[in-house]
Amino acid sequence: MSQSIQLAERHENDGSAGLPSPISNEIVNHVHLLADEMPEGGYGWVVVASCSMIMFFAVGGFYSWGVIQAQLAAESIAPNSTLAFIGSLGVSLIAFCAIFMSRLIRWIGARNAGFLSCFLMGGGQILSSASSRNVSGLFVTNGIIVGLGTSMSFMLCSTLPSQYFKQKRGLANGAVYGAAGIGGAVLSIAQSALISRLGVAWTFRIVGAATIVLTFPACCFLKDRLRRSTAAIEWSLFLDPRFVMLALGSAIGTFPLLVPPFFLPLYTNSLGLTTSVGSVLLAVFNISSAVGRVSFGALCDVCGPITSLSLALILSALSLLAIWPVSSSLAPLIVFAILNGFGNGGFFSTIPSVVAHIYGPIRVTTVFSMVLTGWAAGYLLGAPVAGWLLDAYGGSGAGIVAYRPAMYYAGSLSVGSTGFILGVRVLTTKKNLFTFA
Structure with a gap:
């Protein structure tokens, strides 16, 4: 099967695709048949379970960075904007390295990629323990090393389930992605408890060791179904207005994603609440994100992935613009954490389904890596820009008014992202109608 797929790709790229060749055409047809006949279950659920365990630590790790950031800020290690930049650097590598990671995963295979990525994530956390009071060291260990592992894990676990599902792709x-939200919730509470008892350094060591111990067994069950050697970049996609609008819309949508999880613990401190309340609130956000990821994933199979993505972005925008700015007490802040977490999670779980829906499961790794590369600026600068706005208006000690410019910045970008995704929906509907005709 793998040999047929690679031969078909060679036929598509060697310039002979326009020449009649019954053997080559038979191979190409066989590949598309394999892509269409999805198992819709079976070993696919084993793959989903394995990917879920890896994403628990990969995405859950950077969604719980706000707990570490709040503690380092309390110890006056660095300004809020600098500490947010450490977390966003690791996340931004998901985008910066997306195309490279997609090639590497196809080259070494899903199982080996899983082991390598989890070793980098866990090892980077352990090395961070030696740099817990050194900002430069944290940029290298928690920013770059953990970021590289997270990048590979994210690319692997975002695309592998699409090889096993079509009708249930959104649910898978x-x-x-729901496991990632649960990971953020569990790690937020666990890290808060560990920091209060053992300090930041030992928290890094314990989380790093747990990452390696719990993810390595999961990596043993990873298995490629449609392994295809493709071009790193499909330049013709830039002539497709659907791809351009999807890439732009999702790129803009990443700017506000990390603002709530990175700044909720600081915001609760500005309201005079305890640090433990901040970590619990972050856990609520992550639990809601987990529910949103599963719910919007299942919604993709009901009303379509593009519609589901649009609804997730609308929910995020409304919570950022209408609820967070007036959250001067715990009750409305909980409502904001639930609604924004729900929409936030929906963004992540629907994007792979949108790509697979438009371009098919065989091309999903290449197209998704290209879309993901466009997220680099949002991942890298989204939270730091909010931090700079906060510092410019008086800092975290100036009360909730100082946070509102950052809130409006994040909410307005969510609105802009929604507009582009709705444009993708219109173009896709028109194309389907034209194809049917």
Whole structure:
């Protein structure tokens, strides 16, 4: 099967695709048949479970960075904007390295990629323990090393389930991303408890060791179904207005994603609440994100992935613009954490389904890596820009008014992202109608 797929790709790229060749055409048809006949279960659920365990630590790790950031800020290690930049650097590598990671995963295979990525994530956390009071060291260990592992894990676990599902693809992706939200919730509470008892350094060591111990067994069950050697970049996609609008819309949508999880613990401190309340609130956000990832993933199978993505972005925008700015007490802040977490999670779980829906499961790794590369600026600068706005208006000690510019910045970008995704929906509907005709 793998040999047929690679031969078909060679036929498509060697310039002979326009010449009649019964053997080559038979191979190409066989590949598309393999892509269409999805198992819709079976070993696919084993793959989903394995990817879920990896995403628990990969995405859950950077969604719980706000707990570490709040503690380092309390110890006056660095300004809020600098500490947010450490977390966003690791996340931004998901985008910066997306195309490279997609090639590397196809070259070494899903199982080996899983082991390598989890070793980098766990090892980077352990090395961070030696740099817990050194900002430069944290940029290298928690920013770059953990970021590289997270990048590979994210690319692997975002695309592998699409090889096993078509009708239930949204549910499968939602389950994987839901585990990431649960990871953020569990790690937020666990890290808060560990910091209060053992300090930041030992928290890094314990989380790093747990990452390696719990993810390595999961990596043993990873298995490629449609392994295809493709071009790193399909330049013709830039002539497709659907791809351009999807890439732009999702790129803009990444700017506000990390603002709530990175700044909720600081915001609760500005309200005079305890640090433990901040970590619990972050856990609520992550639990809601987990529910949103599964719910919006399942919704993709009901009303379509593009519609589901649009609804997730609308929910995020409304919570950022209408609820967070007036959250001067715990009750409305909980409502904001639930609604924004729900929409936030929906963004992540629907994007792979949108790509697979438009371009098919065989091309999903290449196209998704290209879309993901466009997220680099949002991942890298989204939270730091909010931090700079906060510092410019008086800092975290100036009360909730100082946070509102950052809130409006994040909410307005969510609105802009929604507009582009709705444009993708219109173009896709028109194309389907034209094809049917």
